[in-house]
Structures are given as structure tokens and as C-alpha cells.
Amino acid sequence: MPIVDVNAEGLRAFTLKEVKRFWSVLGQTVTAPVMTALLYLLVFGQVMQGRVEVYPGVGYTQFLIPGLIMMSVIQNSFANSSSSLTQAKIMGNLVFVLMAPLASWELFVAWLGASLLRAGLVALVLYCATWPFVHLPIHSFLQLLGMFLLASGSLAVIGVIAGILASKFDHLASFQNFLILPASFLSGVFYSIHSLPEFWQRVSHFNPFFYMIDGFRHGFLGVGDAPVWLCFAWTGGFFAVLSAICLWMLSTGYKLRP
């Protein structure tokens, strides 16, 4: 008996299936979010450039782009896993996966992997597309990668949880419109929290999305609103707690295997 019980071929096949799913509609899953982010950049960058200097020596556009990239990562990581799972549930084809000899953690890894890939692709294309507008320094590549993985991972897991809970697309839309969208918008993509009233500044310190954006931006610029270690601690803790909840749901068959 192998030490780790893993269906490697099964895991590979299911991950491939999840990747092919978003790959077959790349226009919706990658091009569209990149377009949206570029529009934000065009509007806000144009209006605000030269008026605000958030950190000394950092132009507004430079400040904005890392936030926009992280915002897209957050939204797309969530969108990928949640819509894949909800769709499979509603179409009924989730049974093919549930009847297969795949462990719950293998399903988890595949959903996570596909979300990371899609979000990574969006981030990369966005970074390249903004290149002509403004040159972004890279303060620490490792920090960028680490924050990307934890943030994208967290949102992919929230997506799986939402997919488990949702019994129709309406539920998913509510999740997206009332939680993910506001949280990604109001967590310092467009401004430094230092420009907020004191009360909201304090509230921001309990918002994991704020740490994702701030930590990611720090990876480019080397400056941020919160210490880097705190960003990693928050995002890492968030990911760990969410993963534990999600794995518990999957292993007990919560809602998926009534």
C-alpha cells in the first residue's frame, strides 16, 4: 500500500477537465475581466493621476495597478470554482465526479488548481497590458507570488463553499454581488486606507481583502499600509480557516452527498 493514498491519474484528469472548462470560454474567463480592469485603469488613472500621491514618489497609476490586478484575481478565483461547481450541480453532471474514485481533498485540489491558473492568467495578461501605461517595479517576486497564491486560493475556496451552498445561480449571484464585489472594491484598490476616516481605517484592519491587496501591492512597490508580515498572517490564516471548513464540508458530503 502506498504511504499517501492518492489517485494521481484521477486528480490529473479532473484538474485538466476543470482547466479545459474555463479554457474553452477564454473570452469570458480571461479577456473580459482584463478589459474591465483596463477600463478602470483608464478612467481612474486618467482622472486621478497627478492629483493624489499616496506614497512619496509613487504615482497614482502605479498605486492603482497592483490593486486592480489583485481585485481581478479575487473576483476570478471566486468566479471559476463557484460557477464550475454550481453549473455541474444544476446540470447534474457533478454525479460523474462524485461517483468517481476521487477523494474529497482531490476534488478540492482540482478546483483550487483551476482557479489559480485562471486568476494567474488574468493577472499576467493584465500586468503585460498595463506595461505601456506605466512601469511597475517589482520589489519582491516571492512576496507577489506568495500573496497571489494565498489570496487566489482563499477565494477559490470561498467559491467552492458558495458552490456547495448554492442551489441556483441566483444564490451565486447574490454571493458575488453582495459579498465578493463590495469586499474587493472597498478594500483599498483605489485608495490608501490612510485617507479614510479613523473608524473605517480601524474596520479595514479586520478585513482580509484589505491585507490581500495591501500585501500584493507591497510586493511591487515595497511600501504599503500594513506591515508585510501582518498581510501574510491574515491572508494565510484566512486561507487555512476557509480550507478547513471547505474540506470538512466535502469530506462529510455536506449538501453534495445528502
Next chain:
Amino acid sequence: MSTPPIPAAVAIAGVKKQYGKTVALKGIDLEVRRGEFFGLLGPNGAGKSTLINIIAGLVRASAGRIAVLGHDVERNFRAARKSLGVVPQELVFDPFFNVIDMLRLQAGYYGAGKAAWPWIDQLIERLELTEKRNAMMRTLSGGQKRRVLIAQALVHKPPVVILDEPTAGVDVELRRTLWQFTRELHARGHTIILTTHYLEEAEDLCERVAIIDQGMLRVVEGTKQLLGRHPFRFLKLKLNGAGLPESLKPLVVSETGGEVELKLERKHPVGEVLETLRAHGARIDDVHTREPTLEDVFVELTRHAHR
């Protein structure tokens, strides 16, 4: 040391299922032997699908155990699921994929990579899907989707195959093809478990049947024995002149187009009935008897519940 007995294809012990206050299965004990062609019958809502879903790992039992070829479906789920292929009742499909990609991915889930590709090609050919090999799933007709579902259930060559209402909404031609194919699988040694509403199909195909009603097992028996044990036969009459005498009216099971069918206990001689009729002044235009079908037995065993 004694050699362990060969495990059953599917062993179901004390399986109960409750959804909130609704009890779907009230304690099922059943063994399907290896290599059997087994029919799982019962009216709608009897609990057949729940039972199949528990075997397949789609639903968790509230109590009891199920093993497929000796592998517990929960504790040893990988081995249990690899031994099992289920053709679901609903025409479910993944709209993002074409036929061949879907089948290859499906084989991958079961740990069979490219090694399964020649077998998949055979399945495609045998199920007459060659022309649709590269077609997107959503463009297929109902019958074609059904055939893909069957191929999907067989990609990993499971020794135990469950077909849940495979002929529901399927035209005659495809139905025939399906049964021929299923017989072939059985002849090659696969254990087949079938649920169907077409009882004449079950009667033709299944060596043994179980009848489930209201979450309970009513009977498990060889199809022939079950029919033979049935204490009735049927007498169809076309009458003229006087109608049926009062004494025979309780025996009527159906009356259509001037024909009346009576259900007789085996010890009740047909001659006696005919005599009674003649004495009553009825003229008999036509008469024939028939042996009970599985449908009659089924009605007999499940009707009290629906009165």
C-alpha cells in the same frame, strides 16, 4: 484457515435512509450475486433510486452497510467505485465537452489513462456513436446522450454495472440495441443490476428480481420461481347474452371492449367457471387463459399500498 467466501457483487445489509422526517428506506438486506442479471423493481418513489445512489456513493445511508465486491462503499470507496459503473436515470451531460474528450476524461477519473483509449474507441463504435465522436454533448439527441452515458459508465470496465431506467423515453430501435448490448456485457461476465418500469423487459432479462415498495423489500426471488409461485392465472372471456353472474364478479380484474378478464386461483378449475356461466345463460364467444406476468405479481405485491 478457511478460504474467505467470494464476496457478493453487491451486499446490502440493514440499509436505512431518512431525509428529515421522511423515511426513504426502512432497512434493506439484499445480496446480488456475481455474474447475475438482477432486476430491482418497484413503483415510483419506492426507494430504488435512493438505494442505487447509496451504492454509487451519491447519497449516504443513515444506517447499515453496502459493499461492492467486498469493498465497503464508504471506508474503501476507491475500490468500491472502481468496481462499479452506473448509468444514471437522468440525461445528464457536461455542455463544455465533446463525446471523445468526455469519455477520455472520465476514464482518467478512474485512474485509467491512455491505456483506456482503445477500449473507448470500441465502446464508441459498439454504441454507434462513431459519427458523433467529436460532437459537443449539447448537440446530441436524447438517444445519443443515453448511449454516451452508457459508454461513460463502462470506460473503466467495471465488473458491476447498474442501469437505472435505461430505456425510459427511448425509442423501440434503441431499446433493442441497448438490451442486446446489455446481454453481451452479461455474457462477458459483468454483473448487471437493472431498474425498469417495463416489467416484460425485466421478465425477459433478469434471472432474479427484488421488488421494493415503500422503502421495504417485498420479495427477492428467481424470476421463474416468482412467477411459478404466483397462485393465480387469468381467464379472458368474450361473452354474449347474459352477463357475468354475481358469484364471478369479485374475480374481475379488467373489462375492455366486451372482453372480461378474471383472476382465478390455481385450484379453481376453469371448467367450473365455464359451467357457472352456461348455467347463468351466458354464451361464450371466445376464451383463453394466460399465465401471470411479472407485472401481475408486481401489482399483487405492491397494490395494497396504493389503495
